[in-house]
Amino acid sequence: xxxxxxxxxxxxxxxxxxxxxxxxxxxxxxxxxxxxxxxxxxxxxxxxxxxxxxxxxxxxxxxxxxxxxxxxxxxxxxxxxxxxxxxxxxxxxxxxxxxxxxxxxxxxxxxxxxxxxxxxxxxxxxxxxxxxxxxxxxxxxxxxxxxxxxxxxxxxx
Amino acid sequence: xxxxxxxxxxxxxxxxxxxxxxxxxxxxxxxxxxxxxxxxxxxxxxxxxxxxxxxxxxxxxxxxxxxxxxxxxxxxxxxxxxxxxxxxxxxxxxxxxxxxxxxxxxxxxxxxxxxxxxxxxxxxxxxxxxxxxxxxxxxxxxxxxxxxxxxxxxxxx
Numbered sequence: 001x002x003x004x005x006x007x008x009x010x011x012x013x014x015x016x017x018x019x020x021x022x023x024x025x026x027x028x029x030x031x032x033x034x035x036x037x038x039x040x041x042x043x044x045x046x047x048x049x050x051x052x053x054x055x056x057x058x059x060x061x062x063x064x065x066x067x068x069x070x071x072x073x074x075x076x077x078x079x080x081x082x083x084x085x086x087x088x089x090x091x092x093x094x095x096x097x098x099x100x101x102x103x104x105x106x107x108x109x110x111x112x113x114x115x116x117x118x119x120x121x122x123x124x125x126x127x128x129x130x131x132x133x134x135x136x137x138x139x140x141x142x143x144x145x146x147x148x149x150x151x152x153x154x155x156x157x
Numbered sequence: 158x159x160x161x162x163x164x165x166x167x168x169x170x171x172x173x174x175x176x177x178x179x180x181x182x183x184x185x186x187x188x189x190x191x192x193x194x195x196x197x198x199x200x201x202x203x204x205x206x207x208x209x210x211x212x213x214x215x216x217x218x219x220x221x222x223x224x225x226x227x228x229x230x231x232x233x234x235x236x237x238x239x240x241x242x243x244x245x246x247x248x249x250x251x252x253x254x255x256x257x258x259x260x261x262x263x264x265x266x267x268x269x270x271x272x273x274x275x276x277x278x279x280x281x282x283x284x285x286x287x288x289x290x291x292x293x294x295x296x297x298x299x300x301x302x303x304x305x306x307x308x309x310x311x312x313x314x
């Protein structure tokens with residue numbers, strides 16, 4: 001499980017890097033589909049990951065406002081801070097948690113913790129796919145979505 | 158691991174269903190970014206999944222041509238056939254395979270089997286994110302990317 005979070009975080013950092021060359025008005029431009037703008041999509045990814053992963057730890061939800069994070073620099077810092085908080089929980093993850101019930105205040109459904117961590121993983125990958133289209137529309141080469149070739153997995157022997 | 162494949166297959170079937178209402182010229186229209194067209198993206202997803210998952214089983218690669226699968230009906234049938242072949246392998250998957258070395262004829266790198274199955278999962282989610290943008294551009298509501306709420310996970314007790 002941890003490897004796919006590490007993958008997402010690596011890809012996210014590469015997107016932050018790429019976005020530094022995009023003018024602010026393009027980062028904030030409302031686009032068709034997805035979460036709206038490039039910058040808001042990045043904010044939304046952080047927010048969803050942090051909320052759900054705190055939720056399954058039964059920690060209270062922390063509300064943040066996009067208005068306060070409208071630059072790549074601010075988002076990168078928020079991402080770094082939240083990641084540092086979440087990483088130990090994910091490092092300690094075992095498959096025994098997969099079927100444990102999770103209840104979060106903002107959703108009525110009954111979910112398992114395994115379901116939620118996979119939801120968070122897929123959520124980021126999905127939105128990064130949307131960013132890749134918008135990057136091409138801006139004439140930029142998107143960040144690679146490859147999981148392979150990132151040195152995330154060690155071989156036996 | 159299996160649950161994220163089941164998620165991808167469920168989402169894929171929903172995309173096949175949605176795409177039945179899109180005219181063929183729109184399905185085949187070259188778009189900016191991604192793999193090119195909606196139909197080719199779906200073909201590419203199937204092809205990548207099948208090739209890598211046969212590859213790590215050390216089965217010979219089977220080449221198929223997009224020219225032969227240029228309709229949703231044909232792609233759905235191909236998807237059903239390949240999925241039926243791949244599912245038993247993924248059902249029998251255990252984490253002991255994660256660090257086993259895998260070598261496929263079309264790639265020079267040394268990968269692990271766990272790395273490749275995660276690559277295949279992320280690959281499909283990424284491309285589905287691209288399809289979601291194109292669907293909105295066509296005025297359609299995209300298939301939900303949610304992992305939660307699909308009944309894929311059983312709770313304890």
